[in-house]
Amino acid sequence: MTERLIEGLPDDTQTLLQTYVKEVNGAFGEQMEGLLLYGSAVRGEFLPGRSNLNILLLVSSYDSAVLKQYSALHRRWSKEQIMVPLFLTEEELHLSAAVFPLEFLEIQEQHRVLGGRDPFIGFHVKTDRLRDAVVQGFASHLLRLRQRYVEGGGGDEATTMLLPLSITSILPLLRGVQRLLGRPTLSHSDAVITDVAEQLKLDLQGLLDAWLLKRGQISPGSHEVPRLFERYLQAVTRLTRAVEQLPQSGQR
DSSP, X not given: OGGGOOTTSOXXXXXXXXXXXXXXXXXXXXXXXXXXXXXXXXXXXXOTTTOOBEEEEEESOOOHHHHHHHHXXXXXXXXXXXXXXXXXXXXXXXXXXXXXXXXXXXXXXXXXXXXXXXXXXXXXXXXXXXXHHHHHHHHHHHHHHHHHHHHTTTOHHHHHHHHHHHHHHHXXXXXXXXXXXXXXXXXXXXXXXXXXXXXXXXXXHHHHHHHHHHTTSOOOOTTHHHHHHHHHHHHHHHHHHHHHTSOTTSOO
């Protein structure tokens, strides 16, 4: 498995993934065509104890029995922050990429093969729906952000849990904005936020603050948490409105 090592991951996480791959391979055998790792663990932003490990499992076919077969593995590996994989056949991979171009561009550009073959070799993600996906993503994100804040009662504890989750889900959208603007998609999230802020001439400090909170680099007190959320909400609102104004070509 030395050829499967992921640069930047802690040794214990490397060992954990090697064991995981052996168990998945043992459970699925020839039915498993490819096992891919994507997300923060590949981008160099993995935080032990904070970040999840995202998996795509390419299978020759599946039914409820196959999915149930994985559930036994999930009971063990979810404790190690390994998320339930995306179960896809080759055909579904192509169909899904056409419907969700933003998500699959992310996976295509930032993934590592842990087992089997790489289905993204020679793979092309159509981008004709990319702008619509980015605009819809921001609009949906803003609506959910408001809902989750209300559900948490606006409390400090709920808010400090909400912001890291929110900034995690908005970062792929920010890289989508970079694509629409013809910018290189950056791996490090703080650089992504800064680049989008400069290109759209927006104050996105609220997003940077949320990113620092996620990484444990700031610990706002009870008086600062409401102000932190307000800055974040305002930044996301400004960003959503700006993205809605981008032309179809993504060029200004």
